Amino acid sequence: MKGKKISIDAYNAIYQFLAAIRQPDGTPLVDSKGRVTSHLSGLFYRTVNLLEEGVTPIYVFDGKPPEMKRGELERRRQVKEEAKLKYEKAKERGDVQSQRKYAAASAYLTDEMVRQSKELLKAMGVPHVQAPAEGEAEAAHIHIQGKSWAVGSQDYDSLLFGAERLIRNLTVTGRRKLPNKEVYVEIKPEILELSNMLRELGITREQLIDVALLVGTDYDPEGVRGFGPKRAYSLVKKYGSLEAAARAGELDLSDLGVDLRELRDAFLNPRVEDVEGELNLGEVDRESVLRLLVEEHDFNEERVASALSRMERAMSELKGSSKQSGLDKWF
């Protein structure tokens, strides 16, 4: 992926840092004032690594969530509250493993953390974009407009939003990951290409959206009871659309939690904005990065300085190369 730009769902990435960068008992990294810094550590070091590998990340931040997502966001809030209670209980009985698990599950990103993250990226000269609504949709839009080579996310939504190329597990270290236990597994980056997927499946993007709606999406998480990936795909493949399946008596559209037309529209016509010009690397503001990380949040100066040096070298090479221009469309 050298010389490529990847539009990354920032919330998705930062949230994962926040959940994962913790001590075995679930304590996150904090500065001397007790403020959480896990997200800054993850964002900083991973971004430096990506730049060193010649990948330019474009971080896309969420805006106002669509009204339809309200229920799901409320549900997630409740799950987090329960996780918080489970964390307290695990702490009482000194169950360190459960502590970590529930601390990760109850992690939440504050507005302050989002502001800090944007400030850090700005100081690093790394482009970021504010989405009007869903970050995932805007990241896909930037890609579709030819301003990034792919979308980077752990979620599959961008494919439904029409992104041609999705990168999952975008890390440099080829890092290990724990499913639930203390078992670490090798995780490799994964490239998914929409047109290849659709060709192999023999369906259109509209039909893939129908499959997703049966299985469940952020806007209607339950989907239709009884439908997982296999049955959903078979049904759509056989009848062509959810309406046709309903007419054949194989499906009751009122089993969807939300109106079908509205659900489809969320993926086919998401609220996105064009971005002006190219999304390129800017200048590294060494002073600001040091002030933010070292002075304000007690990062180790030598570590930050050495990462900054690696980054500056990488960025000058990247900006010098011609691969950076807007020609990196997928065609």
Added chain:
DNA sequence: CGCACCGA
């Protein structure tokens, strides 16, 4: 999650 360090 990623860095630094260590021993093989």
Added chain:
DNA sequence: TCGGTGCGG
């Protein structure tokens, strides 16, 4: 150079 470990903030 690689995998394991412990700490980072």
